[in-house]
Amino acid sequence: MIALLLRDMTLAVRAGGGFGLGLAFFLIVVVLVPFGVGPEAAVLTRIAPGILWVAALLAALLSLDRIFALDWEDGSLPLLATSPLPLEAVALMKALAHWVTTGLPLTLAAPVLGFLLTLAPEAYVWLLASLALGTPALSMIGTFGAALTVGLRRGGLLMSLLVLPLYVPTLIFGAEAVRRGAEGTGATTPLLFMAGITFGTIALLPFAAAAALRVNLR
Known part of the structure; x- marks a missing residue:
């Protein structure tokens, strides 16, 4: 499992779908927002939690089709399916590799980009914590979305349509936690829901992803 994780992390970086692309997109969105809504600090401070979470979500979406x-x-996917490693573990390691190369860098970069949006201290x-x-x-x-659409032509667009509605609860609770934290009203409840x-x-989803892979490999 560790070898598979390291292999996927290396491939993600070499293929151009790793942290560099996500961070660049994250930065571009955050920089463009003040041009669209104006430079007023009060406005930027109010919308910063939602903007940062939407930008992080879209940045994470960029590299999903390459999982x-x-x-x-x-041709290595059928070999992974017939290996002693269960497909559920393969899906879990794929998700972990994606998080390490995309989600973790976005989390670490978010406070720096929050400064550009005058996020409340x-x-x-x-x-x-929310990211x-x-x-x-x-x-x-x-x-899970990548497993559903693997092997399909233009599957990236279909995957985005399938995945984005499932992202909504995480987006809502994540932005709400940051907003409550900025207002000092207590962000524990949305963080618990997110957890x-x-x-x-x-x-649950490693089993669903493994089932989708078995169907697509038949």
């Missing part, structure tokens, strides 16, 4: 695509193209801890709890769910849901979503996806 299984490279293995499908070089009280919200930085909650921004880090650290929420981005694993984004990767796991994305892995429940993340642990639920990790517990």
